[in-house]
Amino acid sequence: MLTLDEARARLELAGQSHLLQFWSELDQEERSRFLAELSQLDPEELRDHCRGAAEAASRHSSPQDRLDQRMEPVPPEFIGGVKRSDRNTLNDWENEGFLQISQNKVAVLLLAGGQGTRLGVPYPKGMYNVGLPSGKTLYQIQAERIRKVQELTAKKHGGDCIVPWYIMTSEFTLEPTEKFFRENNYFNLEPTNIIMFEQRMIPAVSFDGKVILEQKGKIAMAPDGNGGLYRALADNLILEDMESRGVQFLHVYCVDNILVKMADPIFIGFCVRKGADCGAKVVEKAYPSEPVGVVCQVDGVYQVVEYSEILPETAELRGPGGDLVYSAGNICNHFFTLDFLKAVAQKYHGQLKQHVALKKVPFMDQEGNHVKPTKPNGIKMEKFVFDVFQFSRNFVAFEVLREEEFSPLKNADGAALDTPTTARRSLLAQHYRWALAAGAQFQDSQGVTIPPKPRMACDEDPPAVCEISPLVSYFGEGLEPLLKDKAVMSPIILDETWPKNLPISSIPSTCNDKAMFKIREF
Numbered sequence: 001m002l003t004l005d006e007a008r009a010r011l012e013l014a015g016q017s018h019l020l021q022f023w024s025e026l027d028q029e030e031r032s033r034f035l036a037e038l039s040q041l042d043p044e045e046l047r048d049h050c051r052g053a054a055e056a057a058s059r060h061s062s063p064q065d066r067l068d069q070r071m072e073p074v075p076p077e078f079i080g081g082v083k084r085s086d087r088n089t090l091n092d093w094e095n096e097g098f099l100q101i102s103q104n105k106v107a108v109l110l111l112a113g114g115q116g117t118r119l120g121v122p123y124p125k126g127m128y129n130v131g132l133p134s135g136k137t138l139y140q141i142q143a144e145r146i147r148k149v150q151e152l153t154a155k156k157h158g159g160d161c162i163v164p165w166y167i168m169t170s171e172f173t174l175e176p177t178e179k180f181f182r183e184n185n186y187f188n189l190e191p192t193n194i195i196m197f198e199q200r201m202i203p204a205v206s207f208d209g210k211v212i213l214e215q216k217g218k219i220a221m222a223p224d225g226n227g228g229l230y231r232a233l234a235d236n237l238i239l240e241d242m243e244s245r246g247v248q249f250l251h252v253y254c255v256d257n258i259l260v261k262m263a264d265p266i267f268i269g270f271c272v273r274k275g276a277d278c279g280a281k282v283v284e285k286a287y288p289s290e291p292v293g294v295v296c297q298v299d300g301v302y303q304v305v306e307y308s309e310i311l312p313e314t315a316e317l318r319g320p321g322g323d324l325v326y327s328a329g330n331i332c333n334h335f336f337t338l339d340f341l342k343a344v345a346q347k348y349h350g351q352l353k354q355h356v357a358l359k360k361v362p363f364m365d366q367e368g369n370h371v372k373p374t375k376p377n378g379i380k381m382e383k384f385v386f387d388v389f390q391f392s393r394n395f396v397a398f399e400v401l402r403e404e405e406f407s408p409l410k411n412a413d414g415a416a417l418d419t420p421t422t423a424r425r426s427l428l429a430q431h432y433r434w435a436l437a438a439g440a441q442f443q444d445s446q447g448v449t450i451p452p453k454p455r456m457a458c459d460e461d462p463p464a465v466c467e468i469s470p471l472v473s474y475f476g477e478g479l480e481p482l483l484k485d486k487a488v489m490s491p492i493i494l495d496e497t498w499p500k501n502l503p504i505s506s507i508p509s510t511c512n513d514k515a516m517f518k519i520r521e522f
């Protein structure tokens, strides 16, 4: 750790001497904590970071910096997808995916270092329970999907297989995430196959290029964006870990999509068959101003352009048939080969674009008062996970159905979209459709038949509540033996404790204490 004099000299070099202005007011413990924090900062990197942030912020949104003029949509023939392919082709990709999983070549990697400020909870988003009948959190759902995909693969190919789960956290999320997993017995996954690591934090900077003091002895720090992944992979020797396990393909995803298909065999198989080194799942954008990035080309190179980085006119552009020109919505589900990640970590990560976010950053004013600003006062620089697409030699996009694969949790209830209510509804609507397709017929608690409704509006609750555990079905498969020609009383939780072969009289009426469920033959 640095001495005070060393820290002072370094800060002078970086043009950040103001950080010590309250030094005399700190007690012994605060001083040593602060010196430890300052010791982490390289003076030259800090100087460049502060200058770069102030310059980038002054250029931010200036007309010459706009991407709109340089964008082109992805030609439709370059997008593979569920709607565009017949069942045989999909089966073929799925079989390829299962084969790769069976050889332990596939891992999932969760981006979970974000602060989830829009949702407004003081704990990591993955710990959120959207109010499903089972009370499961996002982490539990994801863990169970990993277990199920392992089980399905083992059934197909024989022998056990492992899908390691890499989880990128940050200073904000590592400790509570570790604790949560420990307390939940790692959701019955083998703890050594869950690998958590931490991304770096970088200082927030004022518009005049000064690091912001959050407290008298603490700098305002923020994670370096989900594109901090590549540096974190190198810092924590994660690529070496992947190599030692024989992993070759990664499914990278963001924490908040309740419908995420973990290690999706179809997507993996599609990418592998196409010889891709890098891929992205997309959904058709629902409306022009939807807050998702779009996969497109900029100056002829594949890229995602964020919703905040284009003008409304560009987002609203329509082609001759009336469809949105920029309709390939990014759902933050990416495919990478290990070789591609190695190349990025070794050669390219320094070239990743820095994106500017103007934020309200609480700070100490000159008089030592703690101020919560009402308008943006600080610059946070972030890298984005998809900014590596430009280095790909064979990039592919894969379109999936929104109602089956994308319902993100971004905002607290009360907002119009992407809330706990919409996430819960999407999952329950999907499970209801699966149950109907498997031949279930629903009844209410009085035994009155609930007429089936295979099509629902996206803001409509399904007429019957049927939550299906991922341990029972990964993506709608395997339900017929349980549900065909059965009258199912809503609400129901179909979980792995469901007694499959018992005659009706011996089925307990409450197999799960959180919901009543009954089922009987017609």
Ligand SMILES: CC(=O)N[C@H]1[C@@H](OP(=O)(O)OP(=O)(O)OC[C@H]2O[C@@H](n3ccc(=O)[nH]c3=O)[C@H](O)[C@@H]2O)O[C@H](CO)[C@@H](O)[C@@H]1O
Pocket (backbone or CB within 6 Å): 111, 112, 113, 114, 115, 168, 170, 199, 223, 224, 225, 226, 227, 228, 253, 254, 255, 256, 291, 292, 293, 294, 304, 306, 329, 330, 331, 332, 384, 385, 386, 408, 410
């Ligand atoms: C940069 C990025 O990917 N943007 C995508 C992200 O937007 P969006 O703006 O919603 O991105 P978020 O801020 O939610 O971050 C996405 C994921 O990255 C993680 N994270 C974020 C910051 C950080 O420093 N470290 C970290 O790990 C978050 O925990 C989350 O799992 O999801 C949308 C779909 O839902 C896409 O349309 C956007 O194109």
